[in-house]
Amino acid sequence: MSASLEFSIARVGAMTLRYSYLLRSSLPRMLEMMYWPTVQMLTWGFLQTYLLRAPGGLAGADKTTIAAGSLIGAVLLWDILLRGQQGFSFSFLEEMWSRNIANLFMSPLRPAEFVASMMAMSLIRLFVGMVPVTILAIWFFGFNLWALGFAFVAFFAILIIFAWSVGLFVSGLLLRYGLGAESLVWSLMFVIQPLGCVYYPVSVLPGWLQPICWALPPTYVFEGLRAVLGDHALRLDLMFYGLALDAALFVAAAFAFVRLLAAARRAGTLLQTGE
């Protein structure tokens, strides 16, 4: 096997150790990981409570779905998507900010191992940030995300793979174009929010926009969530299409990352990273 194709768990472990040192070194950063998801969950949870109690408000199927927790469930899943991508990209940005990229790319660390360590950190950061929030959602609003069981596992898998795909693509842009592309880390995923139909069904959007929505894996998750909560139906077809699209987009993102890394080597930008 070519040395470039070798994959070392030990090197992935070394990078994960590096990011965990970083995480443990700052209590405010750990608290911040819980802070925004908590604020979001409370805001949407109280809105949901208001919509259900307002006289002359919701009726019929909409009321049933929202009463079952579609808004608060959507905001929790949205945060898994957003924080999953930011957790991935934040690890990468740390290397750029600390001018450490050249050290890493001149070490035996393979790009695939680097990416695997960022995926691992994305999961660790999600665990730290989201688990307490899901427990708070039970306490405040009686909504238990974990009770979705297999559906939750499928939703999580689709969202996290999509989050990694976006993170991988943005990391490639950072390598090639430097910190000038940093704003994409924080903003790119927000394009997905209206198109992924987080809080409303695809059917409310104009017809010409709907195919674009269906090209995004998160759309299948949020439609699937509403089906589970409103109709008690686990839409395996939605899960299948979501995962298939995810796989295609992840391969495309990995290809883009490899091409952008090669372009960075040609342009000499690996030696010029940093603030």
Place this chain on the structure above:
Amino acid sequence: MSLETVPVLRVDGVSKTYAETVAVKPLSFALPAGSVTGLLGGNGAGKTTTIGMVMGLIEPTTGTIEIFGRDFLKDRYHALGRMNFESPYVDMPHRLTVRQNLTVFGRLYGVRGVADKIEELAADLALKEFLDRPSGRLSAGQKTRVALAKALINEPELLLLDEPTASLDPDTADWVRGHLEDYRRRRNCAILLASHNMAEVERLCDRVMMLKEGSLVDDGSPAELLARYGRGNLEEVFLDVARGRGNGGAA
């Protein structure tokens, strides 16, 4: 060619062009084990680009690079574990302590007994008093010693140094040079050194390549260059080359 005579590094016709700008014109040289070769030149001469290409961070426009007898541009990973580098322009994560940073790099390089190796480097490079201090809170001299520890953690057979003593006081710079000389003697390591510092090049290098505007304009041992230009030190030779005067011959 026997294995003993295969150079650690062989650069053959390597050049780099960025859009319309030629950073390095075709350059060829080889580094035997245990040798120290200096790249000398002013700003923009192509020293950092040349080192960057040998590090695998910059893709050459033309030419080939062989390290330990194998094509580095086709498969860099067979060599990366046996080489390392130090540069003041590349940093280590500031919020991690020196020990944490060295632990991570030790593991990346597959060093056995990382904790013991760090203790050994800490003793050699006088790091003990700040081993558990965040790297961002070190002085310039301390940072250089830590960067040197990172560069030596895998006991490299090929060491690339880009201005290793830039911004250091004379005492610390002298100490670093002494340590590099000692390491080269002990490990028979080949060193490629880019520097602006003539005294450093004169002291450490057994061969000097003079670069100007991306071209190799002269090449030889420090003694040969001094004799060729009729000068008393390399600084005067450097000025002759930089200002296009003197008696040197093109390489």
